[in-house]
Amino acid sequence: xxxxxxxxxxxxxxxxxxxxxxxxxxxxxxxxxxxxxxxxxxxxxxxxxxxxxxxxxxxxxxxxxxxxxxxxxxxxxxxxxxxxxxxxxxxxxxxxxxxxxxxxxxxxxxxxxxxxxxxxxxxxxxxxxxxxxxxxxxxxxxxxxxxxxxxxxxxxxxxxxxxxxxxxxxxxxxxxxxxxxxxxxxxxxxxxxxxxxxxxxxxxxxxxxxxxxxxxxxxxxxxxxxxxxxxxxxxxxxxxxxxxxxxxxxxxxxxxxxxxxxxxxxxxxxxxxxxxxxxxxxxxxxxxxxxxxxxxxxxxxxxxxxxxxxxxxxxxxxxxxxxxxxxxxxxxxxxxxxx
Amino acid sequence: xxxxxxxxxxxxxxxxxxxxxxxxxxxxxxxxxxxxxxxxxxxxxxxxxxxxxxxxxxxxxxxxxxxxxxxxxxxxxxxxxxxxxxxxxxxxxxxxxxxxxxxxxxxxxxxxxxxxxxxxxxxxxxxxxxxxxxxxxxxxxxxxxxxxxxxxxxxxxxxxxxxxxxxxxxxxxxxxxxxxxxxxxxxxxxxxxxxxxxxxxxxxxxxxxxxxxxxxxxxxxxxxxxxxxxxxxxxxxxxxxxxxxxxxxxxxxxxxxxxxxxxxxxxxxxxxxxxxxxxxxxxxxxxxxxxxxxxxxxxxxxxx
Amino acid sequence: xxxxxxxxxxxxxxxxxxxxxxxxxxxxxxxxxxxxxxxxxxxxxxxxxxxxxxxxxxxxxxxxxxxxxxxxxxxxxxxxxxxxxxxxxxxxxxxxxxxxxxxxxxxxxxxxxxxxxxxxxxxxxxxxxxxxxxxxxxxxxxxxxxxxxxxxxxxxxxxxxxxxxxxxxxxxxxxxxxxxxxxxxxxxxxxxxxxxxxxxxxxxxxxxxxxxxxxxxxxxxxxxxxxxxxxxxxxxxxxxxxxxxxxxxxxxxxxxxxxxxxxxxxxxxxx
Numbered sequence: 001x002x003x004x005x006x007x008x009x010x011x012x013x014x015x016x017x018x019x020x021x022x023x024x025x026x027x028x029x030x031x032x033x034x035x036x037x038x039x040x041x042x043x044x045x046x047x048x049x050x051x052x053x054x055x056x057x058x059x060x061x062x063x064x065x066x067x068x069x070x071x072x073x074x075x076x077x078x079x080x081x082x083x084x085x086x087x088x089x090x091x092x093x094x095x096x097x098x099x100x101x102x103x104x105x106x107x108x109x110x111x112x113x114x115x116x117x118x119x120x121x122x123x124x125x126x127x128x129x130x131x132x133x134x135x136x137x138x139x140x141x142x143x144x145x146x147x148x149x150x151x152x153x154x155x156x157x158x159x160x161x162x163x164x165x166x167x168x169x170x171x172x173x174x175x176x177x178x179x180x181x182x183x184x185x186x187x188x189x190x191x192x193x194x195x196x197x198x199x200x201x202x203x204x205x206x207x208x209x210x211x212x213x214x215x216x217x218x219x220x221x222x223x224x225x226x227x228x229x230x231x232x233x234x235x236x237x238x239x240x241x242x243x244x245x246x247x248x249x250x251x252x253x254x255x256x257x258x259x260x261x262x263x264x265x266x267x268x269x270x271x272x273x274x275x276x277x278x279x280x281x282x283x284x285x286x287x288x289x290x291x292x293x294x295x296x297x298x299x300x301x302x303x304x305x306x307x308x309x310x311x312x313x314x315x316x317x318x319x320x321x322x323x324x325x326x327x328x329x330x331x332x333x334x335x336x337x338x339x
Numbered sequence: 340x341x342x343x344x345x346x347x348x349x350x351x352x353x354x355x356x357x358x359x360x361x362x363x364x365x366x367x368x369x370x371x372x373x374x375x376x377x378x379x380x381x382x383x384x385x386x387x388x389x390x391x392x393x394x395x396x397x398x399x400x401x402x403x404x405x406x407x408x409x410x411x412x413x414x415x416x417x418x419x420x421x422x423x424x425x426x427x428x429x430x431x432x433x434x435x436x437x438x439x440x441x442x443x444x445x446x447x448x449x450x451x452x453x454x455x456x457x458x459x460x461x462x463x464x465x466x467x468x469x470x471x472x473x474x475x476x477x478x479x480x481x482x483x484x485x486x487x488x489x490x491x492x493x494x495x496x497x498x499x500x501x502x503x504x505x506x507x508x509x510x511x512x513x514x515x516x517x518x519x520x521x522x523x524x525x526x527x528x529x530x531x532x533x534x535x536x537x538x539x540x541x542x543x544x545x546x547x548x549x550x551x552x553x554x555x556x557x558x559x560x561x562x563x564x565x566x567x568x569x570x571x572x573x574x575x576x577x578x579x580x581x582x583x584x585x586x587x588x589x590x591x592x593x594x595x596x597x598x599x600x601x602x603x604x605x606x607x608x609x610x611x612x613x614x615x616x617x618x619x620x621x622x623x624x625x626x627x628x629x630x631x632x633x634x635x636x637x638x639x640x641x642x643x
Numbered sequence: 644x645x646x647x648x649x650x651x652x653x654x655x656x657x658x659x660x661x662x663x664x665x666x667x668x669x670x671x672x673x674x675x676x677x678x679x680x681x682x683x684x685x686x687x688x689x690x691x692x693x694x695x696x697x698x699x700x701x702x703x704x705x706x707x708x709x710x711x712x713x714x715x716x717x718x719x720x721x722x723x724x725x726x727x728x729x730x731x732x733x734x735x736x737x738x739x740x741x742x743x744x745x746x747x748x749x750x751x752x753x754x755x756x757x758x759x760x761x762x763x764x765x766x767x768x769x770x771x772x773x774x775x776x777x778x779x780x781x782x783x784x785x786x787x788x789x790x791x792x793x794x795x796x797x798x799x800x801x802x803x804x805x806x807x808x809x810x811x812x813x814x815x816x817x818x819x820x821x822x823x824x825x826x827x828x829x830x831x832x833x834x835x836x837x838x839x840x841x842x843x844x845x846x847x848x849x850x851x852x853x854x855x856x857x858x859x860x861x862x863x864x865x866x867x868x869x870x871x872x873x874x875x876x877x878x879x880x881x882x883x884x885x886x887x888x889x890x891x892x893x894x895x896x897x898x899x900x901x902x903x904x905x906x907x908x909x910x911x912x913x914x
Contacts, residue, residue: 053815073818080819086812090834100820103830151821344823354743357824361739362751365732365795369754373792376769383772434667441664445656454668456904461671463846463900465853467872468889472674474876475681482677485693526671576760584762587855591876600764604859607768613775620768624761631760 002065004029004155004187005050010059012045019045020056021211027204029064029154032181032188034198037208038234043191046208047157050189052076064154074103078155079148083163085140087132093143094119094128100151118146121180138169145180155187162197174201195235199223207231223259227337232257239263239304241333249277255336262332263306265295268323278327286317293317297324384617395613403614407622413602417622420599423514424582427521428529431578432571434522435529439570440563442530443537444545455534462527470591473520477510477592484510507594517593521582528577536570537563572634579630583623599623678893682886705887714871721783721867722851725790729847730840732791733798740799741806758793766792767860774861781863789861790854794847801843801907805836838906845899845906853896868892 003026012020020042027033035043048054049061052073060069068076079100087096094115101111119125122142132140141161148156161177162170178201181188192198198205199219206216207230215227222235232238242255250256272278281299295306304326318324386395387402407413442454461469476482487493500506500513507513540563548558586600597605599619606616656664682701684694705711736755740748758766770789774781809832817827855869862870872892875885 051815051819053818072823073815074821074823078819080816082812082816084810084812086810086816088813088816088831099817099822099830103817103820103822103826147816147820355745358739358743358745361735365736365739365799366751366754368728368732368795369758369792372773372788373758373766373769374754376766376773379773379776380765380769382776434670437660437663438667441656441660445660454664457668458671459904460897460900461675463849463896464675465869465889465892465896467853467855467869467876468678468893469674471872471876471885471889472678475677476674523670523674526667530667580760580762584764585856586764587873600762603764603768607771607860613772616768617772620765624765627761 001028003027003062004031004064005189006062006065007046007049008060008062010046010049010056010061012042012049012054013057018211020049022059023211023213024059025206025213025216027187027189029187030185032178032190032201032203034190034192034202034205035208036192036195036198036205036235038193041208042211043193043206043208044159045211047080047159047189047191050155051078051080051157077153078157079151079153080157080159081141081144081148081161083160085132085144087140087143087147089132092129092131093124093135096132096143097147097150099147104151114150115146118150119143121149122146137165138173141165141173145177149180149184153186155189156181158188158190160191160193163192170197177201199235205235207234209234225334226257229255229257229336232334232336237305239302240336241302241304243301245279245300245302249279250333255338256333257336258304258328258333260294260305260307262328263304264327265297265306265308266325266327268325270325272325272327275330276327277330277333278325280323280325283318283320283322283324285320295324297326299326380617380620383614384621386614388612388614393611403618406615407618413619416597416599416602419596420583420623421626423518423521423598424579426518427525427582428575428578430518430522431526431529432533432575435526435533435574439530439533439537439567443534444540444563458527458530458534462531466524467587469524470520470588473516473523474511474592477516477519479509479511481511511592512594514594514596517589520588520592521585524588525578525581528581529571529574532573532577533567533570536567536573540566576627576630576634580623580627583626675893678886678889682883682890684883684886701883701887705884705891708884710866711868711871711884711888714866714868717783717865718852718868721786721790722848724787725794725851726844726848728787728791729794729798730844733795733843733847734802734836734840736795736799737802737806741803742811755796755799759796763793763854763856764860767857770857771860781861782865785861785863786858786865786867789857790851793857794851797847797850798840798843801839801846802836805839806832809835842903842906845903849896849899849903853892 005025005027007023007025010020010023011018023042023046025046035046037043045054049056050063052068052071052075055070060067062068063076063078088099091099094112097115097118098106098111101114106114116125116128119128122145124139124142124146127135127139132143135143141164144161158177162173165173174197177188190198190202199222202219204216204218205222207214207222209230215222215231217225222231226232226235226238229238229240232240236259238257238259240255240257241249246256247253266272266278268280279299281297281304283295284298284303285296287294287296290310292307292309295308297304297306306326383395384403385399385401386397387400387406388394389396438454438458442451442458446454478484484493484496487496496510499515500508500510505514505518507516510516510519544562544566545558548562549555553561584600586598586604589598589601599622603616603619606612606619610616680694683697683699685698686695740752740755766789770785770792771781773779774785779785813831813835814827817831818824822830853869854867855873858867858870859873866874868888869892872885872888875881875888
């Protein structure tokens, strides 16, 4: 099947800065696809190339198998939800939503009907004749979404759409966005720097770093089998084991990642079951997080972090400087590619 | 309109072409008419007038500039104009500061709006009418003398008018009167950039200074004033440049001594010596260029 | 709503500061009001103050003067044409320069401030020199050319300031929804810059209507209202009529300027 979106060897240079560096990517139709990375990693540039706001320096952008490199945004069948919503302040809510049909020449009555239909979908039909300035942040966000959906795009691009909302509203909207995507069955490309958001919503995630894609995978694969130290640390948190410690534990020169929750903390004299790797260290700090606590243990040069569920934790936390034994199953050590 | 849409798509991909299309007409206007005229002016200043036929000889010569700088009367004019511009700039700064400071830092929002309108209105009021109004105010039997008379201050005025050089038979025909009019005319051009600069001084800085033990006077000297300097520089560019180039005020109010602007106007008009007028007008351009270079160092352009 | 800031006692304006501020403001206003008073004085030879009596007859006299009407008509015509040219060229330039980055941009920006950065007399004498060299007879169109040159700058400054306040995402959103450049201009940008255009146009009009420094060089034998006024300044016999014209000029320029001020106040734009 032809992918809905395909980037082939795309680079974008701003002067000497490589915002995108030879990126290739294929997104299937109907997929909820997240572009995840820290700011300046190239994820937004990537989105803007798909939307047509910007053109690649080299490489091609294809939509549904058709090469759209150089095609202006108003001739592409994708629509965008902007980070700042970009609602037109001189138009009412319904006029904003009806903007797409209007510029396509749809009559006044018909485009109002279309707009109200989509506003119904985002539960804002009641506010249709308000001015955008009279809406709350969450409501503006919904209008922006409705406006982008009214043209029935095959692909919806979302640029950190929930970034300006507070935590509770953000979580509500995550659920709603996912529901809308599944109901309409259209492709979502979702830019975010929030790994939790990407993991909970996306079918697949591309992790960006310095203009390159580090890894494209399902959230589960990304978490369980991060390919690089960057991905391991950016998606969730991870201990990276390398150098002398790695050699002592595995006998190899490779670099490994291990999730803190995979590490068991035992007394230094407790026995370790067969098949488990272990090392000894001294307790440096314990950070309390409510349901869990994080234990930072120094092992030689490295400091490893272990997470313990509070319910399972010993009632008495050992004093700082106490000798502890860290242990984990051999298979929870994930070998990483070196870069 | 598929053709228009096709054109829009065409232009979208060719940003440089689109920009050029937008820029071309205004650039042609300013480039040809304005810059062209400035070059014509420069060219004229390097021509000279034939003493006998009184016609312009279109050949390159430095004779006109030699005439400009060799005659003591001309140097006097330049000196007099520059001295007036400096005095006006200094006085405008002194009067503008309390106004700008109050409106930017202390006034309530409503009072602030009132001050802004109050400064902008006289600024935009007809230039000639203002000059004329001052002639009425400063005339021998005008408001100013009446006002002084009411308070019994007439001897003070007479004393000031008796001062050599800056005095004269009445305020309307003395350098003092001219100075007052100049300061009045350009004062808003000093207040507005100054207020803009002062408004950008965060209140927290003043609080931090006070918190660290500075008295209000010290805070003003060490925190507010340095941050307002770009605004002061920006305002002074206006007052300086406007005074240098003006020829209406010196001819309506003031003493008989000539100013650069009057020389430019008179030389091209009654005297019919366009080359000398052109050479005279190059003087303020050079002076302003020097002043701008100095002001730029003080960051004046950030406050414009 | 900006809440009234609470100020500590040490950080309030002292009485002296307040007096200085209000005195400065009064200084700016009093002379203008004098004109209004003198337009009604019965005394027609001196500037005697206070006026011995008040009358409306000078308005009648001025109203019947054909030369004043001719000058007024010329000034309005010049201001209209110069404003129209400035609106077109100033807006084009603002659109080209608002967000673009290219080599030589700084130089072009400098060119767009020069006509108001240099004193008017330079513009005037330069245009005159060019007209003389080109063998162009001064008249209506040379006045218009001179005025349009600095009016372009006024419009350009007004429009570019507004354009820079428009987030780039609005244009992108419009194009994203299927609007091409022209549609985006018509439906998104034009409504946003409309008040700036209007304000810039009115300031340009007021500036042109009142211009004297450049005009004296470029007018030839034409007489705009400011030139008429300038000549009157040296002819004391007609003083009362001059007063009446002064009041009229102030009122004609005041209206567009007050409107322009209202239109450009930032809190007037929704969003």
